[in-house]
Every structure is written in structure tokens, then in C-alpha cells.
Amino acid sequence: NAGVTQTPKFQVLKTGQSMTLQCAQDMNHEYMSWYRQDPGMGLRLIHYSVGAGITDQGEVPNGYNVSRSTTEDFPLRLLSAAPSQTSVYFCASSYGVANQETQYFGPGTRLLVL
Amino acid sequence: DQQVKQNSPSLSVQEGRISILNCDYTNSMFDYFLWYKKYPAEGPTFLISISSIKDKNEDGRFTVFLNKSAKHLSLHIVPSQPGDSAVYFCAASGGGSNYKLTFGKGTLLTVNP
Numbered sequence: 314n315a316g317v318t319q320t321p322k323f324q325v326l327k328t329g330q331s332m333t334l335q336c337a338q339d340m341n342h343e344y345m346s347w348y349r350q351d352p353g354m355g356l357r358l359i360h361y362s363v364g365a366g367i368t369d370q371g372e373v374p375n376g377y378n379v380s381r382s383t384t385e386d387f388p389l390r391l392l393s394a395a396p397s398q399t400s401v402y403f404c405a406s407s408y409g410v411a412n413q414e415t416q417y418f419g420p421g422t423r424l425l426v427l
Numbered sequence: 428d429q430q431v432k433q434n435s436p437s438l439s440v441q442e443g444r445i446s447i448l449n450c451d452y453t454n455s456m457f458d459y460f461l462w463y464k465k466y467p468a469e470g471p472t473f474l475i476s477i478s479s480i481k482d483k484n485e486d487g488r489f490t491v492f493l494n495k496s497a498k499h500l501s502l503h504i505v506p507s508q509p510g511d512s513a514v515y516f517c518a519a520s521g522g523g524s525n526y527k528l529t530f531g532k533g534t535l536l537t538v539n540p
Contacts, residue, residue, distance in 0.1 A: 317470070344526060355431075355516060355530040356471070371527065403470050407526070415461065416528060418470035 314339050317419035319404050325425045326394040334389040334422050336404030344407045344414065345387040349373065349400040350421075356403065362387055394426045430454045431519050433531035441539055446504040448534050450517030453498065457521035461528070462491060462502050465514045474515070475502070507538045 320335045338345065346361035348371075358371030362381040376398060378390040387406075391398060402422045407414040432451045440446045450460075458479035463471035477484040477491045477500065484491050490503045504511055517531040 346527075348530075353436075353532055355532040356518075356528075357530070358527055361527065405470075414526060415473050415476065417473065418463075420470045421468075 316340065317404055317406055317417055319402075319419040319422050321422060322420070323423045323425075325427065326391075327427055328394060328396060330394050332391050332394065334391070334402055334404075334424070336387045336389065336419060337385050338387075338404075338406040338417075339385065340406065340408070340417075341384060342406035342408050342417075343384070344409065344416070345381065346371070346405050346416070347377070347379065347387070347389045348403045348405065350403060351400050359389065359402075391424075394424075396426045398424065399426045400424060428453075429532075430457075431517055431529050431531040433515075433517055433534050435534050436532070437535040437537070439537045439539060440507050442509055443506045446502075446507045446511065446536055446538065448502040448504075448515050448517075448536065450500045450502075450531055451498055452500075452519050454519070454521070454529070455498070457519040457529075459520050460491070460493060460500050461518045461520075462489075463516045463518060464511075465516060465533070471516060479521075504536075507536075509538050509540050512536055512538045 317338045347359040348356040350356045360379040362368045404419040405416040407416040461476040462474040464474045465471040475489045493500045514533045516533045518528045
């Protein structure tokens with residue numbers, strides 16, 4: 314298993330541009346989520362999904378869209394990039410949605426918005 | 428309002444000694460706690476977890492202690508090794524099917540040879 318994969322590893326955008334951060338898992342995990350990590354802030358939940366076709370907002374959803382058309386993929390869309398979205402983005406997944414499921418993280422995407 | 432707090436941004440210990448990382452939480456609905464380790468330029472990796480029905484969980488050199496009355500947990504690493512040098516995040520979830528994780532800000536552990 315490749316686990317949780319994320320592409321690209323690094324991206325530079327100009328303010329106002331849009332892009333999609335890709336996340337895929339090959340473990341047949343039901344639950345997937347996106348976090349952002351900023352210096353001194355820990356990881357904050359952006360959006361999450363409990364299964365194909367079901368998504369919901371996390372702690373910091375503004376400026377981001379998600380969809381979950383398949384079990385494997387959970388892309389994160391930046392509609393109009395802003396410098397405040399400069400961050401490291403992590404995708405995570407877990408087998409089930411019970412609260413004691415361990416979540417596994419991808420390697421991250423570093424995004425710089427100029 | 429920070430619900431999971433790691434008040435020590437950094438900790439330095441000698442190889443072979445014990446490392447103790449602390450975490451406090453304020454939300455009494457949290458009932459599952461996890462520690463993640465993160466190396467630079469990598470994603471967080473799961474280290475150890477504990478349910479609120481327990482007060483201790485061990486896995487090799489790693490032990491997590493939970494004090495529910497104090498809303499406090501700690502991660503003990505014995506003996507510490509240079510490869511343990513990383514950022515350690517405490518995370519919590521709870522409230523029945525509330526599987527969303529709330530993270531602390533992390534503690535940078537440096538183990539000196």
C-alpha cells in the first residue's frame with residue numbers, strides 16, 4: 314500500500330489564482346480530512362468527509378472547497394488564493410468514523426501564495 | 428480558545444534519559460487522546476493513543492499517562508534516543524462519534540547524544 318499520497322509537494326501561487334491539492338489513499342478508508350499547519354499553530358481541520366458523497370466543514374473552512382466522489386480521492390480546492398493561505402497542508406484518513414480510529418497522514422503540500 | 432495545550436514549545440534531553448512531554452485539555456467531552464510525531468518535511472505519524480477508560484498505555488519505550496481529573500496527559504520516552512528528536516503533537520477527540528481531532532501546538536524534542 315502507498316498509504317496516503319499528496320500532490321504536489323510544493324506549489325507557488327499568485328494571489329487570486331485557483332488550484333487543487335490532490336489527496337488519495339489506497340487503504341479503503343472511510344474517513345478523510347484536510348488540515349493546515351501554520352507556525353506555532355498546530356494542525357487545524359479545514360474539511361472532512363465520512364464517506365463518498367459526504368463532506369463537512371472543520372475549524373477553518375473559508376476559502377476552500379472539497380468533494381468526495383470516490384472513496385480513494387479527496388481533493389482540496391482553493392478558489393481564489395490569498396497570502397493567508399500560505400501554509401503546509403496535510404491530508405489524513407482513517408478506516409472508520411468511530412472516534413477511536415487512528416488517522417494516518419500524507420507527507421504534506423507546501424503552498425506559498427505571493 | 429485553545430482546547431488542547433502543549434505549554435512547552437521545546438524540550439532538550441540527553442540520550443538515555445527520560446523525556447516527558449505534557450499536554451493539557453479543557454474540553455471534558457474529549458475521551459480519546461493521541462500522540463503524533465513529526466519530522467521536518469514529513470507528515471505526522473501516529474505514535475500512541477489512550478482511551479479515557481484507561482490511565483496508562485505502554486508501547487515499547489513510549490508510555491502515555493492520562494489524569495482525567497486534572498485534564499492532563501503526558502508522554503514518557505525511556506530511554507530517549509537521538510532519533511526521537513522531532514515535534515510531538517498531542518491530539519484529542521471525543522463526544523461519541525466526534526472523530527474530529529483537535530491538536531496542540533506541538534513540542535520540539537531534541538535528544539542530544
